[in-house]
Amino acid sequence: MLEKLVNGFETHLFRNRMWVILSFILITIFLGYQASQLKMDAAFSKNIPLNHEYMKTYTKHQKDFGGANRIMVSVEDTSGNIFNPEYFETLKNVHDQLFFIPGVECSQVKSLYSPSTRFTEVVEDGFAGGPVIPADFRNDEYGLNVVRDNVEKAGIVGRLVSNDYSSAMLTAQLMDFVAKTDEEMAESEGAEKDITTKPLNTIQFAKQLEEELRGKYETDTIKIHIIGFAKMAGDVAEGAKGVLLFFLIAILITAVMVYLFSKSLILTLLPLICSLVAVCWQLGLLTVVGFGLDPMSILVPFLVFAIGVSHGVQMINAVRRRVIDGQNTKAASASAFRSLLVPGGVALLSDTVGFLTLLAIDIGIIRELAISASLGVAVIILTNLILLPLVISYTTIKPEKEDPVKKAKIEGLWRSLSRFATPKYASVVLACTALLYAFGFQQASNMKIGDLQGGAPALHLDSRYNQDTFHITDNYSITTDYMTVIVEATPEACTYHSILNEIDQFEWMVGNTPGVESTASLASVSKQVNAGFNEGNPKWQVLPRTTASLV
Known part of the structure; x- marks a missing residue:
């Protein structure tokens, strides 16, 4: 039944091969145009499992506590001391520039110039405090000395100011959606006219950071260091442009290898062209x-x-063998099509199903990879198992006369290899396989999961992004890896000692876990405030037991 179906399909295709090839050409033109419209798409939400319980908590409280998609900008003074007028002028300009970049949540921009960056101190009358950089700040020696004192009082050394006072930090929360420009609103059609926002273009945002912060303000004395998911994605996308060169090199190397195998220019070009058509179809379908x-x-x-x-080479090899046996090119192509359609199609469908199983992983970027790969492998069935033999049927392949000596050598090689299928040699192969399996199983237990080096693993260790990461981790008491724990309790739970005591106990355990650099919570802040209410006496740096005091 299957053989009859394949033969009927082959007869129909080869009788109408010109129309079939013309259809492929038209589809390729259409999908080629669609591929030219393909854009790089990197979004923070695609990299996390949104349906995981942890992520549900994250999205539930995102508006209250801010999201995890943020950037960190460290402005460094190469002299080693930030308290000079030129540096503070630059820091203010960077703060203002970052504030107005589309995609930045303005209320979540944090730096020395933020009004929310405040200090508190205990004085004779109780508490005194205010912004670290006061409203009447003058960028001179006196004003800078005031700021230095306020920085130390605010306890932000290691967080917003580096431990050695050589740089200061700006942090910003990013939005998932940004407002459309007037031009984009004018271009909107139909139902989209009522939509005034669009998803944040992470790669374009990273480009703006590079141009509007580092490009404008980095000098011989001022260095700008930028890290965060958006910046990393932008750097990866920028580096991906260089992949095109490697793609061309790979095509050339493949062409040379296929030519050495086929000894024919036309049989070299056709599988390469059909494979490139498959890539074009894949990108266009995306x-x-x-x-x-x-x-x-x-x-x-x-x-x-x-x-x-790979499948193209199998096809041309099958056609060539039939031509050597005396068939013409059309008959050889039809025969090769019949013999390879089912096994080749099953192999490619198996690959497609294998990639589709990745859809079970609830992470956006993995699912997109599964869809992209499965589409690409699926179209190979059309381009390399159907289009390729149809195109070959229009060519003329001259049968090669095989060298008897060379043929004898090849047959001798295969005859030698066939000995491994006999019991004598097979037992040795199985024993070696068992030993290798045992060794591999033992080594698999030492497999590490996660990043084994600092910085972003998608970039080289000496890349600018990773060097910026090392600068921040080396000079601040914070790291790029942090965990937020949200405590859900009854209304006004923050005013009850039993609840805050649980938080305090949890913070102590986390803070004493190897690998944790620092912790902060409402409980630790409450203890500091309680000590402040009692003349700053460290003996009072405890949690008050009464609700009135906690309020």
Whole structure:
């Protein structure tokens, strides 16, 4: 039944091969245009499992506590001392510039110039305090000395100011959506006219950071260090542009290898062209279904090309063998099509299903990778198992006369290898396999999960982003890895000693866990305030037991 179906399909295709090839050309033109509209798409929410219980808590309280998609900008004075007029002028300009970059949550920008950056001190009359940089700040020696004193009183050394006073930090929370420009509103059609926002373009945002912060304000004496998911995604996307060069090199190397195998220019070009058509279809279909290309999935087109060439080489080898046996090119192509359609199609469908299983992982970037890869592998069935033999049927392949000596050598090699299928040699192979399995199983227990080096693993260790990361982790008491724990309790729970005591106990346990650098919570702040209410006496740095005192 299956053989009859394949034969009927082959007969129909080869009788109408010109129309079929023309259809492929038209589809390729359409999907090629769609591929030209493909854009890099990197979003923070795609990198986290939104349906996980931890992430549900994150999204539930995101508006109250802020999200995890933020950037950190460290402004460094190469002289080693930030308390000079030129530095503070630059710091103010960087703060103002960051404040107005589209995509930044203005209320969540934090730096020395933020009104919310305050200090508190105990004085004779009780408490005194105010912004670290006062409203009447003068950028001179006197004003800078006031700011220095306020910085020490505020307890922000190691957080907003580096431990050695050589740099200061700005942090900003990013929004998921930004307002459309007037031009974008004018271009909107239909139902989109009522939508005034659009998703944040992470890669464009990273480019703005580079141009409007580092490009404007970095000098010989001032260094700008920027880290955060958005900046990392932008750097990966920027580096991905260089992948095109490697893609061309890979095509050239593949072409040379296929030519050495086929000894024919036409049989070299055809599988390469059909594989590139598959890549074109894959990228075009991504645009059609509404996806972009994530920088982390940039290698998927390479994978599709490699798989396409592999199946293409099988096809041209089958055609060539039949031509050598005396068939003409059309008959050889039809025969090769019949013999490879089912096994090749099953193999490619198996690969497609294998990639689709990744959809079970509830992370956006993994699911997009699964869809991208499965689309690419699926279209290879059309381009390399159907289009390729149809195109080959229009070519003329001259049968090669095989060298009897060379043929004898090859047959001798295969005859030698066939001995491994006999019991005598097979037992040795199985024993070696068992030993290798045991060794691999033992080594698998030492497999590390996670990042084994500092910085972003997607970038080289000496990349600018990773060097910025090392600067921040080396000079501040905070790290780029932090965990937020949200305590849900009854209304006004913050005013009850039993609740705050539980938080305090938890913070103590976390703070004494190896690898934790610092902690902060409402409980630790309450103890500091309580000591302040009692003339700053450290003996009173405890949690009050009465609700009235906690209020």
